[in-house]
Amino acid sequence: KEMTVRDALNSALDEEMSADPKVFIMGEEVGEYQGAYKISKGLLDKYGPERVIDTPITEAGFTGIGVGAAYYGLKPIVEFMTFNFSMQAIDHIINSAAKSNYMSAGQISVPIVFRGPNGAAAGVGAQHSQCYAAWYGACPGLKVLAPYSSEDARGLLKAAIRDPDPVVFLENELLYGESFPVSAESLDSSFCLPIGKAKIEREGKDVTITAFSKMVGYALKAAEILAKEGISAEVINLRSIRPLDRPAINASVRKTNRLVTVEEGFPQHGVGAEISASVVEESFEYLDAPVERISGADVPMPYAANLERMAVPQVEDIVRAAKRACYRAAKSVPMAATA
Amino acid sequence: KEMTVRDALNSALDEEMSADPKVFIMGEEVGEYQGAYKISKGLLDKYGPERVIDTPITEAGFTGIGVGAAYYGLKPIVEFMTFNFSMQAIDHIINSAAKSNYMSAGQISVPIVFRGPNGAAAGVGAQHSQCYAAWYGACPGLKVLAPYSSEDARGLLKAAIRDPDPVVFLENELLYGESFPVSAESLDSSFCLPIGKAKIEREGKDVTITAFSKMVGYALKAAEILAKEGISAEVINLRSIRPLDRPAINASVRKTNRLVTVEEGFPQHGVGAEISASVVEESFEYLDAPVERISGADVPMPYAANLERMAVPQVEDIVRAAKRACYRAAKSVPMAATA
Amino acid sequence: LSSDTITVETSIPFTGHNIDPPSRTVETSANELMTFFKDMAEMRRMEIAADSLYKAKLIRGFCHLYDGQEAVAIGMEAAITKKDCIITAYRDHCLFLGRGGGLYESFAELMGRKNGCSKGKGGSMHFYKKESGFYGGHGIVGAQVPLGIGLAFAQKYSKEEHVTFAMYGDGAANQGQLFEALNMAALWDLPAILVCENNHYGMGTAEWRAAKSPAYYKRGDYVPGLKVDGMDALAVKQACKFAKEHALKNGPIILEMDTYRYHGHSMSDPGSTYRTRDEISGVRQERDPIERIRKLILAHDIATEKELKDIEKEKRKVVDEAIAKAKESPMPDPSELFTNVYVKGFGVEAFGADRKEVRTTLP
Amino acid sequence: LSSDTITVETSIPFTGHNIDPPSRTVETSANELMTFFKDMAEMRRMEIAADSLYKAKLIRGFCHLYDGQEAVAIGMEAAITKKDCIITAYRDHCLFLGRGGGLYESFAELMGRKNGCSKGKGGSMHFYKKESGFYGGHGIVGAQVPLGIGLAFAQKYSKEEHVTFAMYGDGAANQGQLFEALNMAALWDLPAILVCENNHYGMGTAEWRAAKSPAYYKRGDYVPGLKVDGMDALAVKQACKFAKEHALKNGPIILEMDTYRYHGHSMSDPGSTYRTRDEISGVRQERDPIERIRKLILAHDIATEKELKDIEKEKRKVVDEAIAKAKESPMPDPSELFTNVYVKGFGVEAFGADRKEVRTTLP
């Protein structure tokens, strides 16, 4: 059976709202318009305007309201039309949500989910294309998830809604319409994925490729190409940016001795930097080649199609980096191709 | 001659306002109150309320106004009482300031400085202690500076004000009152430090320690202690977080073969992560030991003095990490101490 | 064509908040009316063409069209000079034209080409024309209002007798930063005119669902406001002239322009789920800004129906020519990826997606 | 002491905005007046003691004192129950006391000790008492207003007949997020009462320098408001009772409490550069909230001067005892560094400054 990421998210919302009357969703166009990207389709009809709440375009205000409702014990899901607009509300995400449980020594927990599309879409320019994984992932008190497939989307969103802590849930607009096979188990309403655990999407032995969100698909494509050239790549779908599954990453690198990190966001202080540093800390002696970072280019997102393509990682970038990691190293690689 | 960081900043503001009538300063309490931390002391008297502008406590609004004024060609200096409050205005810093020159293909440049104390002060708790170096440093279009000494403060602030691009200028409240020796040259009104260049604060050959802002002082203290134990540490004062002076860092590591990064901010996706990844990329073969990261603890800032002390790096953390980097490595270190 | 004064009544009276509204009697001329007609016809045609180009996949991403709202751009320009500043949101194509921007550079930008007004780097939402006072083209709802008030701040700081028009939608009107910036504009007597283009919907949300008080001209509370028929270019002109004078003397003022967008919010919105087709066609028939001017021209015997139709045909032609030419414009050079990140790049290295493959020295 | 009704006039009439104000005639009792006196005396003493502890370096960082504003906390509590919620900014000590918080846990928190109400992890600005509806203690100006409206949202969502009081200063009153949240509160009829504690200064900035319209009770525009003498506990009580009823029936309302802070903004502000000593002593002499109640008690022969003095002495004693005890409270255990980061830490590793030296498994 197949399911789109959109339907996966929609069904997760539906099931959790049906299971727990404290769960509600708020955001711009989530109700009557059925969601700017139709993720909340049908929910207004089913749960009514008390639980599916259209807001004005006032992110700081409605995010604060959501966080306040979570203080009280409700379980709000705050949709940002895209995460770019979460910057208007970021003070509430960081100072009001992430830090409250700590400052109050556990009195004020904040069971809330902030969700919406994150990162680059197609042709939407510099102000609508930023990836916030590294920023939010830096902040203790937050959990930060980034699904790739439909199972990820279902299992992680349901886990996020049930979680007692504030979760930033980073979707990807370009994945909404993609279909993925789904297991019977994953369609059960009790299905949840563990927060903080990465998934080995593809096993391999020559090089580890870490990725999250849309880039997992690219990494898998790269792995296929690499396989044809005799390089066996292990692809790790991070799923959770915070907590970051350092044990899984290190275990893989200790096996492959090579690492390529992939992300669409800006390079400096990115997820790749963290992974590289963490692996150097834990598994330095295992590394047979320098860690390779593939990331968004270090520029605001340009509109023109050709520049835009250059500004985000392509499959060939991942392939090239993986080859570099392999060829440069001492370990012999079965087949040689010109880089 | 000695000068406090406060006076260094104040004199830099004064000189640049006197040199260029387009320069003005705005922010909360910068005028009649003489600055919450007295950095703008005397400026209102000297330049009048047209150029020293007290604002209401509305960061989003006045930051947007500052950026708009910069579009027009003025050179605003926007003071945040602390950078924690810049989160209310971060959309303007990123989307309105950092990206405009790019989106307009050079038509709309944004010569503005955002400045104020950043990071941990003493006893001010979780909402008032965050370090924003890594966040802002991630964003193309911004330049991000972090002075340590009085010369840094003067030279970098004057450079920032003269620079045609948006600059985030991260000061440190606990350094304001510290005195540093200043050269005659640095007191000249033409004095400027180059943006994007690190400074070797202390030369050494066994291990490189990178730090910025207050942590440079700690690194220097650690270097002294290490020297007594026969370890010669090279201390790099980053000065510029973005552009990051990768060449200087790599050159040093290629000499010492060991690296300890120090910062007060949160660890994940931090400046240390970036430096570690950059060095692994450029100088992997030169590294004789895993890069050591010293950073703020991965928790919101607690208030209690004992916990707070544990939440930020101490000199002994740096010493310990440097020793680890040295003892673990193949290269022999003259003197052995028990770690 | 004559520049002799013609006197016309605005469609409806202005409604003032904390201010005496200007007179309904507007002065215009044959010349001006013909210019209005031509300019609006060009704008209308441009947006229709953009719609087609989008459907042909030559324009990508977000694309927000202005057809229906032309009278606001036109009437405003008739009241001000290019030393006055305008700043707006993402629905910016026609405001760019109004400031003297060209069709060719517009379409080239929409298609992401080198000769676009932002060299293809900005796209539909990010048009600028600084030399004639147009400061964009902003994608974040509400942000342009403090930015515009900042322009007004700079005008006053520079002791110039110019004003800034900061345009925003009915949806944006609820943004907190607007209230913050307005307070400062009022405190500091800045020559800022806040122009709320009330097209009655913020995306799919009707104004009353987003605002407890959708009387946007009153939302400045202690700041005066004026409600204007934004489908009547002459009313807009009158209001903007009035507002400019007011702003130079007394500081900020809000103009609520009652207007309408014919298209959906952006190209992905059919624009028909949250409003009735009757509503749209009703506005088209009764309030269309071009038709209003057409009727005035005919009533005053300034031109014949045939002449006006010819103008429209001519505009269709210039738009088509601009598109054809824009299609010839090449994609930006790949090296442009790294230009304009900074004005002064200090020659530091910048990286592409694969930093070992693509790295360059910033100019 | 008697609970018989005593009828008193408030100091001055209420002023309404878009609403008919309540009557000046307030009902109270000997019992209530004595309680007011005791509670305010305790608050006052607590803040004076905090000042000393700060100067003795036993309290660190920011410390914002409430003396002068006690009538707001006291009067509000007299009108509501612990099922109603209160949320405020950093000036939170006395609101915590008002909600039933203890002196010992307050001082322990101020000194960063284990037995503090936030186990020493929050500090002066971050007191909470969730079980009696006190949601902090927030350090970011303005943030608590949307948060408070969120509490009201949750109350309504939960179909409870309770309300939330969101407190903010005159400085905070200009924050955009307040206007955003208020619009939603009004759209959704939330039982939210915005309490502007107008002490006339935001740090060193006089209200009129920060606000074009410092009539804060009117700043809700389309939301009704009431101006209240915030130095008169009975007026505050009357207003809060009125506001609670209004909010349950009709949605949000703003109460502007005209009050005064005797201390500087925080301990680093002498509080004397931007206002005159005469101004301060004038308020102390003519409007002090404790003195007002003292006079009422004496006028109604409820207690003697001596008895009231004894109460004050007694309060001094309990405060001193609480401090002595708090000083005995140990620092938090070092392991607390890593607790409460999450409710559910999943047993992942967390790091100290030197991750190779200090790492732990999150609970």
Ligand SMILES: Cc1ncc(C[n+]2csc(CCOP(=O)(O)OP(=O)(O)O)c2C)c(N)n1
């Ligand atoms: C802060 C922010 N939130 C959400 C969006 C997404 N968005 C773009 S336009 C829009 C509707 C704006 O409506 P209005 O202000 O009435 O302007 P109009 O489109 O009608 O011209 C929304 C919600 C955005 N760009 N920025």
Ligand SMILES: Cc1ncc(C[n+]2csc(CCOP(=O)(O)OP(=O)(O)O)c2C)c(N)n1
């Ligand atoms: C967003 C933000 N900006 C600035 C500050 C620094 N600050 C703390 S309190 C304060 C003054 C607030 O005044 P007011 O709202 O009148 O409250 P009061 O202190 O008088 O009770 C300022 C500027 C802050 N905490 N948060």
Ligand SMILES: [Mg+2]
């Ligand atoms: Mg609209």
Ligand SMILES: [Mg+2]
């Ligand atoms: Mg105040």
